[in-house]
Structure formats: structure tokens, C-alpha cells
Amino acid sequence: MTTSAPPITVAPTGRSARRRGTGDVYRLLPRPLQAVIITILLCVALLPILYVLLSSVNSDIGVASGEFFPSSLHFDNYIKVWSTVALGNGLMNSVIVAGGVAIVCAFLSVATAYVLVRFAFRGRLTFLRGLLGLQSIPGTLMLLPVFVLFSSASSALGIPIIGTRWSLFVTYLTFALPFSTWVMVTYLRGLPRELEEAARIDGASSWRILTRIVLPLSWPGVVVAGIFAFLLGWNDVLFASVMTNPDTRTAAVALQVFTVAQEGGALPLYGQMMAASLICAVPVVALYLVFQRYLVGGLTAGGVK
Structure with missing residues (x-):
């Protein structure tokens, strides 16, 4: 008497198993x-x-x-808008100020975060908590103190500060640096210490480790910190409308002045206002498209340990 063996079932492997597992587990x-x-x-x-x-x-x-x-x-709305409003001058000022803030803030945040993550010293946690606390202060509360501070410094030094690009640069850097530092702190915590320890054994200094090892591995975080700093300067209207003159207005202030000037007319120039808005949005969209790969890596850093 012979008995037939039960059929042998082979579990799906490879791509088919991954497809089934992914569909069953993640499809809600x-x-x-x-x-x-x-x-x-x-x-x-x-x-x-x-x-x-x-x-x-x-x-x-x-x-x-x-x-x-x-x-x-x-x-022709895209052609007329350049003569109706000083959009070219505003775009140039925005690129100079916001771009300078993004570059300086990105590299300063790397150095600051490296010290806060890799070195233990008294007051380190207090400094980190202070950076976090600065993010909860509304910008409207800081407008008058910053304006009075720059006015006093201008009187004491005898040089004009209000109405210059430098005033906007320093203001944006003050508000963007804490957030960028937090982004880099989160990113650097995920980097392995073994690479830095091996470099120290070979005799590398802290500055060489930062520039040759940490910085090349931190490009996604640097890009995220720089883009957020750039957006802060590009979209700001509050500080730019107070600390600029007609020659140093940013694109956001130029759009605001253009919109307000059209309110008293018989028929506002809606077409030109829409065209100017799209022109001002193009640099930000292009920035996201160019650095999209780094943005995904930088924003997800620290999420999986």
C-alpha cells in the first residue's frame, strides 16, 4: 500500500514576495x-x-x-510687469540677501552642531534648549527691539544700517541659525563616530575632521538647513518692509507695494499681479527641483536608528 506524499508548497521568494508583503502590510x-x-x-x-x-x-x-x-x-503681462513695478531690483536684492543668509547659515550650523554633538562641556544642554526656545518667539515681538538696536548701533558707529542689505542679512541670520543648527544636530547624531575616531588615530585635528569627513557626509542636512534659511529671507515681508528703502526692497516687499498701489485704482492690474507672483515663485520652485534628492535625505535623517 503506497501513500502519496502531500504536495510541497514553496513560499514565494524574491520580488513576488516583496510585492505581496508590501501590499498586505502597507496598503491601508x-x-x-x-x-x-x-x-x-x-x-x-x-x-x-x-x-x-x-x-x-x-x-x-x-x-x-x-x-x-x-x-x-x-x-504681455509678463513684459509689462517689469516696468510697472521694480521687480527686477527686488529679485536681485532677494537673491543677494536670502542667498547669502542660506550659504552662511548652512556652514555655520554645521560647525555649531558638530561642537554641540561631539563635545561635552558645561552649558551644552542649556544652549540647545535656548535654541529651541528661540523658535517659539513670534517675529512680530522682535521687530521693534531689532529696529531700536540697529538704530542705536547706527548712531553709535556713525554708519547707516537701517535701509541696507546688511541689516536684513544680520536679522535673517539671527532667526535662521537656531533652526538650521537643530536640523544639523539631528543629522549629525546619526553619523557614526567610528570614522572620526579613526581619523583622530591618524592624527587629524578637529578642523580637518569637520571639513574632510563630517561636511562631505552631511550634504543632505546642509542643503535642508540652507533652503529653509533661504525661504525665511525670500518670503519675509515684516522685517523687509521696515528695514529697507526703495533701493533695497526685496521681491516680497515690491509685490506688497504693487498690490497696495493698485487698490485705489479704477481696475487693479490683476493680470500683472498674477504674473509677478509667478515670477517670484520660480526661483523657489527651481531650488526645490534641483536639490530634491538632498531634501529627502536631509528631512528623513534621524527618523530611523
Whole structure:
């Protein structure tokens, strides 16, 4: 009497197993419902941008009447806006100030975070808590103290400070450096100490370790810190409207002045205002697209140990 052996089942391996495991474990919603939710979120995010894009090539009367799709295209709005508002000067000032703050803040935050993470000294935790506490202070509360401080320094030194790019540079650096330092502290905590210890055994100094080992491995965190510092200077209107003059206005202040100036007219220049808004948004979008790979790595640093 012979008995047949039960069939041998082979567990799926390789790509098929990963597909099944991924689908069973991580898919929380059915695929059709997931597609609907993603479509709704995309519409919520992209419809305002599409409206601004279509309004920038529409006539002022068309925008005022509520047209979504323009009845006639007016691409000359992108040409007229350069003569209507001092947008070129504002963009140049924004690039100089925000770009300088981003570069200086990124590299200063690396050095500061390296000292706070790798060296133990008295007051280190207090310093870290102070950096965190500075993030909870609203910028509106600091406007008057900063203005009075710069005015007093200008009177004492005999040099103009208010109305210069240097005043904005120092102001933005003061507010951006604590956050950038926290970003780099989180990133450097995930770097292995063995690389630095091996370099010290070979006789490398702390400065050489920072520039030759830590900095090359920290580029994702440096990019994140620099981009956030750049956005702080690019989007700010509060400090830039108080500490600048018509020659040093940033792009955000130029847009604000342009919008306010059009409120008293018979028909605001809606098309040019939309075109100017898109022109000011292009550098930020390009920055994100260029450094997207570093942004993902820098923002997720420290999430998995």
C-alpha cells in the first residue's frame, strides 16, 4: 500500500514576495479609494496654482469678472510687469540677501552642531534648549527691539544700517541659525563616530575632521538647513518692509507695494499681479527641483536608528 506524499508548497521568494508583503502590510486603503483621495489632494493643491497661471495671461476685466479660463490670452503681462513695478531690483536684492543668509547659515550650523554633538562641556544642554526656545518667539515681538538696536548701533558707529542689505542679512541670520543648527544636530547624531575616531588615530585635528569627513557626509542636512534659511529671507515681508528703502526692497516687499498701489485704482492690474507672483515663485520652485534628492535625505535623517 503506497501513500502519496502531500504536495510541497514553496513560499514565494524574491520580488513576488516583496510585492505581496508590501501590499498586505502597507496598503491601508483599497486601490480605487486611494486613487480618489490622491486625486482630490492633487486638485486641492494644483487648482490655485492653475488659477494663478491662467489669470496671469488673462485680461484684468476677465479676472475681475471671475473667468477661470481666459477668453483672450495676454502674454504681455509678463513684459509689462517689469516696468510697472521694480521687480527686477527686488529679485536681485532677494537673491543677494536670502542667498547669502542660506550659504552662511548652512556652514555655520554645521560647525555649531558638530561642537554641540561631539563635545561635552558645561552649558551644552542649556544652549540647545535656548535654541529651541528661540523658535517659539513670534517675529512680530522682535521687530521693534531689532529696529531700536540697529538704530542705536547706527548712531553709535556713525554708519547707516537701517535701509541696507546688511541689516536684513544680520536679522535673517539671527532667526535662521537656531533652526538650521537643530536640523544639523539631528543629522549629525546619526553619523557614526567610528570614522572620526579613526581619523583622530591618524592624527587629524578637529578642523580637518569637520571639513574632510563630517561636511562631505552631511550634504543632505546642509542643503535642508540652507533652503529653509533661504525661504525665511525670500518670503519675509515684516522685517523687509521696515528695514529697507526703495533701493533695497526685496521681491516680497515690491509685490506688497504693487498690490497696495493698485487698490485705489479704477481696475487693479490683476493680470500683472498674477504674473509677478509667478515670477517670484520660480526661483523657489527651481531650488526645490534641483536639490530634491538632498531634501529627502536631509528631512528623513534621524527618523530611523
